[in-house]
Amino acid sequence: MKKIFIVDDHPVSQLAVKVVATGNGYEVAGTCDNGRDALMSLRTLAADLVVVDIDIPPPNGLEVIKRLRDEGFAGGILVLTAHNDQHFVDRARTAGANGFISKNNQLDQLADAFRAVMNGYEFFPQRQSPATAVTPLQSEQELLSLLSNREVQVLGYIARGEMLVDIAEKLHVSNKSVSTYKRRIMSKLGFSKTLEMIEFAKRNHLA
Incomplete structure (x- = not known):
């Protein structure tokens, strides 16, 4: 029986994945709600598929x-x-x-995604065809691509109103490191004010 390991800090999401997994003949090898425990568990647990959220306690899903x-x-x-x-x-x-898969409107595709990925196929949403003219949003997407995964994570925390000291604690880094990340983000995005950076993050659904 194929085994699935679930990494999500939302109990409802964990339950939804469990229900779909067991209902389709898979075994749930384990669950956890943060990146650190996920990495430790998966060094010893055998899993054919890992289902992971991006916004989990550090390290985040991308890391x-x-x-x-x-x-x-x-x-x-x-x-x-x-x-x-x-x-x-x-x-x-x-x-x-x-x-x-987006939780917003694609949970009905979860079983299909399980089968596809475990059979060696990819399961990504279809990329939308670009418009003929470059829109401001497309330009902002290009700016976002300049940021590292950690910088995107820090930007999201800042946009949600987190204090730098709290961000440092969550990421297990120094306050100075978070300040450095913030300066790099503002430099790459071309902003001189924190408010501009926050508004940018909210426009791009990072907050």
């Missing part, structure tokens, strides 16, 4: 995917997240995911 691949994990990895923006899809694929 978990990258570390799993760096450590030689050869099973399938499916991202299940509230995000549905293309830049998150691209980051998940680059990190090493085999599929991506």
Whole structure:
């Protein structure tokens, strides 16, 4: 029986994945609600598929995917997240995911995604055809691509009103490191004011 490991800090989401998994003949090998425990568990637990959210306590889902691949994990990895923006899809694929599903409107595709990924196929949303003219939103997507995964994570925390000291604690880094991340973000995005950066993050659904 194929085994699925679930990484999500929302109990309702965990339950939904469990129900779909067991209802389709899979075994749930384990669950956890943060990146650190996920990495520790998956070093000893056998899993054919890992279902992981992006917004989990550190390390976040994108970092978990990258570390799993760096450590030689050869099973399938499916991202299940509230995000549905293309830049998150691209980051998940680059990190090493085999599929991506938005919790907002695609949970009915979960069983199909399980089958596809465990049979060696990818399961990503179809990329929308670009418009003939470059829109401001497309330009902002290009700006977002300049940020590292950690910088995107820090930007999201800042946009949600988190204090730098609290962000540092969550990421297990120093306050100085978070300040450095913030300066890099503002420099890459071309902003001189924190409010501009926050509004940018909210427009791009990072908050």
